[in-house]
Amino acid sequence: MTAEYVLRSLLMLFLALLSANASNWLYLAKLSSVGSINDEETCERLRGLIHKQVQICKRSVEVMDAVRHGAQLAIDECQFQFRNRRWNCSTLETMPVFGKVVTQGTREAAFVYAISAASVAFAVTRACSSGELEKCGCDHNVHGVSPEGFQWSGCSDNIAYGVAFSQSFVDVRERSKGQSPSRALMNLHNNEAGRKAILSHMRVECKCHGVSGSCEVKTCWKAMPPFRKVGNAIKEKFDGATEVEQRKVGTTKVLVPRNSQFKPHTDEDLVYLEPSPDFCDHDPRTPGMLGTAGRQCNRTSKAIDGCELMCCGRGFQTEEVEVVDRCSCKFHWCCYVKCKQCRKMVEMHTCR
Template sequence: MRENLVLQVLLVIIVVLHLSRRPAEGVRWLALAKMSWLGSLSEEDGCDRLAGLVKRQKRLCRRNVELMDSVKTGALMSIDECQAQFQNRRWNCSTTDSNRLFGRVILKQETRESAFVHAISSAGVGYAVTRACSSGQLRKCGCDRTVRGRSKDGFEWSGCSDNIAYGSAFSTAFVDARERGQRRKNSSRALMNLHNNQAGRKAIEDNMQVECKCHGVSGSCEMRTCWRAMPTFRRVGQLLKEKFDGATEVKSAIRGTRLVLMPLNPQFKPHTEQDLVYMESSPDFCEPDPKLGSLGTHGRVCNKTSKAIDGCDLLCCGRGYMTRKVKLVERCRCKFHWCCVVKCKQCERIIDEHVCA
């Protein structure tokens, strides 16, 4: 009897440990980027047919059908920006499978790359929804009308301020939906994803800009009206890429009754809301691994003179590289013809291109 009780206790402990490490595959919804028919989604029942969504996300979809096209736009923006920021690295954010997109490196692992994808995708949804609000495309939201009055710098708050509060709130509800359920099971992976999701939104919120318009005779700017606007999404991507390079490796720990993340190295200062965090070292991404989601670096163009990660030594993982002649066709000898026409010639030149073996 006592032995059975001990076995039952051990079984419970094993289950709890399994749940605490159970992966929260929170970016499956990015598959919406591949759905061409999403823009015509009009019936509430259609939300149940969307791949990659958990029940909470489907409920949000049914209540906010008009926002789903913005969610798709945000997904596309985040994928494009990820690929722009990582185009010269071994992992270049290439999508592999239409449903899993980035493979296990994002869905199953707790790496820096996973942290960046969660942050940029959360930012993408918040950005796209906010932009749709400001452009008047949505019935549920509009400009931020709380920014009013005269500022201490002497200008008048007016115009259409971007409603980042609404965009961030929807991003929190939609993007964080899967992890919210996992967090109640004390999942350290869910806690990591939630943190990085919030860091993505903070990259927009903390970098709102003031844009102004002058009024007065002949543009004298006797009076200025100003409004708050989001930074460009390229700027958001750059900020998050900087956070990726300086990401903090963390571990989970119990504080009281709560599961928290703390730096793996106690000598490092605690991470802030703006920082990205990860819990697992990244693979080298040198060789193709479809299950992992790595395409490898064979055949990638490298920079022979660079000592950085885009250089042939690092990008090619020490395998060496091949040099080939490539013909470039460019516009040249351009001339301005009155009025308003620029005419150019087509010039060809041969360059050396270096490709990883």
């Protein structure tokens, strides 16, 4: 075995590990807090960050607790949106938190990258508006009288700062050397699509002023949508994601639909490079590939949550379990609701 061969093998191993660490910063969600120790050594101790993310952390230690919150927000939303699918965003105690699923160029990875980039932008923006961060606050660029005649006032969400931080912190991994060019393009595209899901759903909230709420004067501000609405929008893009491949147009590498009959994707669409596995069986060689054995299913549904599809044709077992619900609730003046606990037997179906 020559020294050149050993060196080449080590290099390939390094690049493989580098690629596998693409979403390791989501491991911050496992921490109870980040910003409790405001010093640069905090950043050195954080698991899951690449060197450039550590440098960003050192320049913005106070923002990192919002990033941690964003990581948890991404995981929670992923698990809600995929709760009835074969792959349900189960997390591991290792990195990446979703296992090897997100290291492949599938549409599931596309969703994870989009929701993660969106969650950081959302959480950092929310921290700005609530006064938690010294570096940012409300968006003071929104002022004066609008064309509709109302007065811009109040605390408009500083989404520009949140998006900019997400772009610098989340995207830096994809701009580093060692990443597959096509996968980097895919990740960057989906990151931006996730952030655009917030921007395209920004809303105007208003408050009326005047005698007895006459609304003689109306002041308004720009606000982010609830994050559930962002998750719903990205999930819709997941369902209609476009399979793409890398091509060279002039001197630029771009992603185009693999099927030329499909129309080009927009900046808000999700894209993926390779088909997803069926997620039916547990694969110990692929962390995060847990299979569907033991998963609860809906016997009467014909959708993906139905026992026929969820259980991949293996069949399911049914058992009666006791469920405790609140019932016979009454409102008592003033001011509380008192309920009884009712017990009933229901059928539960789980995949074999």
